Amino acid sequence: MAESHLKIAIRRIKKDSLAIAGFCVICAFAFIALLDVVPVPYRDAGGLHFNRTALDYLARKPVELSYSPPLARTGVLNRKEFALHSLHLLGTNILGEDVLYDALKGVRTAFIIGIVPLVIAAFFAIVLGLLAGYYGGWVDDVIQYIYQVLSSIPGILLLIAMLTVMERGIWQLCIALGVTSWVGLCRLIRGETLKVRSMEYVEAARALGASDARLLFRQILPNVMYLVVIEMTLDFSGLVMSEAVLTYIGVGVEPGTGSWGRMILSADRELPNGIWWNLTGASVLLFLLVLAFNLFADALRDALDPRLRKG
């Protein structure tokens, strides 16, 4: 009934078929990631308990001896051919694992790396951005000083430093990425807060006796949140790609976790030997997910932009 901003945004996005396509692709990937979260544990003959997810259940294939090209019948190990137990759509890697399975396992990692750091970053950015924009004066000065110092340290060095101190792991990676990437969003929120705090509706609430906290959370924050949503959709792809880079330089997720970065890293040794399918599998999925997100994020940004709103 009421035409909320969400409804208006949805209506606008529906017009953009590329965005809808992007959204569908994202949903497909999200589904895969979910499959990799749902546990389907089992006990083997000896009574040992194994953890296993739905994705494992559905897509894991028995391990072969070593490399084999996509859709092949035989693989090669030490220049000797061996027969394959099953059909591998994207071939197998050095450990004989199905490349498609490996690539699909990377999806959950991609989503975690794409979203969790942003949630962490958003927390810092919102709190500090609101405070800096609303209070101004020395509060603003201190916060600006903090983020100016932070942003003058090359991000990659800071990340490496943090990750060297912490253990390797996906959650440590998320924290490090989150803590080093809140500055851009903070600036945006500070700017928007400056603009919103002088709007008459904020003054009206102040005239009614609202405390600063109430003004910030009830009046100002809802009007700057759209920036957070947009930023999150834009940064997603960057973060997913950064996992690949970080794994490549050795500070990414721990071994054993699905990682497109690790697959791409192995191209170093594989490509000279004519083994292209490992790299391709990871790259294609990475490309698809990032492209889909970018298409959707563009449309979302236009849809949420208050300036494009009528009346």
Added chain:
Amino acid sequence: MMLEVKDLRMYFPVRRGFLRRTVGFVEAVDGVSLSVDRGQTVGLVGESGCGKTTVGKCIVRLLRPTGGSILFDSLDIADLGSKELKAYRRQMQMVFQDPFGSLNPRMIVSDILAEGPRIMGEEATDSRVGELLDIVGLPREAGTRYPHEFSGGQRQRIGIARALAVNPSFLVCDEPVSALDVSIQAQILNLLEDLQARFSLSYLFVAHDLSVVRHIADRISVMYIGHIMEEAGTEELFANPCHPYTQALFASIPSLDPARRKGLKALTGDPPSPVDPSPGCRFASRCPRVMEKCREGEIAYVKVSEGHYARCVLYY
């Protein structure tokens, strides 16, 4: 007397440099006095930059005045801290100018109306919200909608309802109809008059449109660059404007009769800056009747006739 403002001053510091040193002051309001009786409407007119909106904001304590006193029911609220102020907030509210900026676009109307009572610590029932909408002439369904679904006039009604939600006795109306079309303007003015009669409200009506103020105000004060230049009962002011600025204002208003065109007389020069102004009358640089005396020291506010005062050397 409901509200008495005495010698109100609001100076904004001009800060420069790394350490934000204060290098001067914008004397937005420089010694303004006025009073509003219960049930009365006092008009405060002047052109942009004269400080009239600042006066309104000081009265509802959106700003903390630099000096002077604001006596509301005999209590000086000019210097009260925010805790003590809370009790007075509900008695005086403000209606804002911009229908497009004065309502939070992310809140539905019923939440906007309920916000006031909630801040005061009260329940804001559906029926109370519905009642408010009735009072301002909007349908009850309006409560579930967002501000952008309404026209300018309807948004002003919502703004008025918001102010009324806490049962104030005094309203500062800051150019409430300036942004509206003429036919809607009339609706809102009628509404304000109805509400005044119904709830015994007192108004300080800030505006730049003289014909609107003439219709609604009992008394009018004319402001120019931080000073009150003239004040009088409405009809007296229009019949007998004394201050040269008031006269210039009246002379610039187009008449509504093409057969008797006034050939509008314009004021020469630009208004002076309110930053660290020079001594004497602030209108001196543009006044057609300026004299030596006008630039010396403070100009006194003198009585011209009963209830009619002017800040001008001509009437010493």
Added chain:
Amino acid sequence: MEEVLRIEDLRTYFYTDEGIARAVDGVSLSIRKKGTLGLVGESGCGKSITALSVLRLVPSPPGRIVAGKIILAEREILSVSENGMREMRGRLASMVFQEPMTSLNPVFTVGTQVEEAVRIHTDTDRTEARKIALEYLTKVGIPAARERMAEYPHQLSGGMKQRVMIAMALCLKPALLIADEPTTALDVTIQAGILRLMKDMQEETEAAILLITHDLGVIAEMADEVAVMYAGKIVEKGQCTTIFAEFLHPYTEGLFKSLPGRAHKGEKLYTIPGNVPSALQFLPDCCRFNPRCPLAIERCRIEEPPLVHVGGGHWCACWVRAPERGLE
């Protein structure tokens, strides 16, 4: 007297997500040399779009001039190419907008902008253009024009900026000056000066003026002829003195009667009930004012009234007040 502008049955529509907005829906008017036509109406009536249509400045998409004829200084505007149009803007007709704040480019000096306007349309060199700029800036009453030319827009007051806009608009001596709410954003004492300036410049350049405003006082001071617009159509037009003294259309009547000056203190102001419809909601095949009209009869709901000549150049579109042709 020759006609500088003639508009015949102009229709400008906007094709939006939410439907077709018929912003200008059959508008006809004309202005003669040295004349001033006041186009009056409230927000959303289509008066600004009419003005933009004359200069083909309607944002497109989503807008489009779908029908009608516009003849400006004997040239058919709608069939001219975009290049040709560009040459005509500024030369044949120019426009002054409401917000002097945003109409001037903040990164160029005032003098440069006026010069630029001259050089775009004529073959003059910089020195010559500078001379013309200085001449017009002086004419529009900017004191110490030579010094002011080197200033940036933010250093000027609102009134001064508007004067600069007028200088830019008139320096090419266009046949038509379109002024869209030129004084609405200005204080009343500044407004007086700008209106007087426009009148003086009109005397000197012999330009015609299309003055768009919602302010009846400004119309009374400036216009020879008036056209009242509502919901994309002209509902009444005629000589200014006639309209002010003998308005016929119920909407015009409502506008006049709603003015605060008209009621005595204590009396209620007359109001037109309801709201101005949005251009997406314009009803076809009826009088668009009928939902709010105190005089509406059955015919008003089913048939659109044409503009009827009621005598002395006074036209009105109303079944009740102007029912037949040639009513005397």
